[in-house]
Amino acid sequence: MLNTICKHNCKDCYALLVCAVHAIKDQQGSIYVETEECIGCGCCRTSCMEFSYDKALKDKTVEWLKGVG
Ligand code: SF4
Numbered sequence: 877m878l879n880t881i882c883k884h885n886c887k888d889c890y891a892l893l894v895c896a897v898h899a900i901k902d903q904q905g906s907i908y909v910e911t912e913e914c915i916g917c918g919c920c921r922t923s924c925m926e927f928s929y930d931k932a933l934k935d936k937t938v939e940w941l942k943g944v945g
């Protein structure tokens with residue numbers, strides 16, 4: 877089954893590039909996961925700007941980045 881991840885938020889999908897089993901599909905302007913191919917490794921979540929780094933870092937400060945906040 878194809879599960880929608882997003883409407884192609886990034887110009888180039890980072891999640892698609894890291895999937896070792898090619899379970900992430902770029903079709904009709906959206907990014908999907910083919911759930912029958914996915915092995916649940918979690919790499920796409922680590923690299924996806926929507927689900928990981930962007931949200932994790934958006935509220936952080938320069939002090940936090942330097943380890944003093
Ligand atoms: S990296 Fe994440 S937010 Fe960006 S296009 Fe891919 S699935 Fe969407």
Ligand code: SF4
Nearest residue numbers: 895914915917918920
């Ligand atoms: S969890 Fe792993 S196998 Fe599943 S879609 Fe993401 S990168 Fe691919």
